[in-house]
Amino acid sequence: MSVEAMTIALHHSRAQGTAKVVLLGIANHDGDGGAWPSIATLAKYANVSTRSVQRAIDELQVLGEVSRGRQQGGTARTPDHLRPNLYAFTLTCPPDCDRSKNHVTDADQHRHRGAKPAASEPTAPAPKPAATDRRDLAAQETATARAQRLEHPERCAEHQHTDVPPPCGACARARRVVEAAEAERDQRQRTADAERLRAERAERTRLARIDIDACGLCDDDGRLRNGLPCKHDPALVERNARGRAAVDAALAGARA
Incomplete structure (x- = not known):
């Protein structure tokens, strides 16, 4: 003992x-x-x-x-x-x-x-640690x-430095813990990616709605009268009219 x-x-x-x-x-x-x-x-x-x-x-x-x-x-x-x-x-x-x-x-x-113990002088009782001391001790333990x-978390402590670990129940339990942690980490990453994609889609939808509301050329779905997607350009109609006029003039000159 x-x-x-x-x-x-x-x-x-x-x-x-x-x-x-x-x-x-x-x-x-x-x-x-x-x-x-x-x-x-x-x-x-x-x-x-x-x-x-x-x-x-x-x-x-x-x-x-x-x-x-x-x-x-x-x-x-x-x-x-x-x-x-x-x-x-x-x-x-x-x-x-x-x-x-x-x-x-x-x-x-x-x-x-x-x-028989030797006689000793009485000593004062030790003071209780303050709250800050307890927090410091907890931080040191952490x-x-x-x-x-562990260098190899998928192994037990006994086989950390073994090149080829033998069959071991503790190593198997360690591997299961590591695999569960990796699966949980992958699930968190997939959830975070899905949340990020949803946020990006919501932001694109919000910006598109702002452009549609400010545009006087398209309908509520963001399409022109001919069914094409609107680019929300106020000068688009005028430019199209000038382009059609130039094309008509060129054709008239060719016929003459």
């Missing part, structure tokens, strides 16, 4: 719900050689199914708080075909962590080991999560 690992998990883990309980279960078994609790044991701790525990471990790997070595746990006497998975508790304190306020103190460690985006 590692009291320090459990305390770090309580104060600094970004996991929630079942994933955090599973992380505490792994920290409870953590030792110098890592931890290898069975999936059934972790499921009993969290009071969930084994599938939920497996999904929680995948989430902890994505968060970078646990690493998993398949069939690498157990003792020297454990047969190879019965070896459980080995979990390494990789969550650490941030550089600005004040261990005297929210972590295991030397006195707590002495009590855990059965020794930035950290953004910085830990």
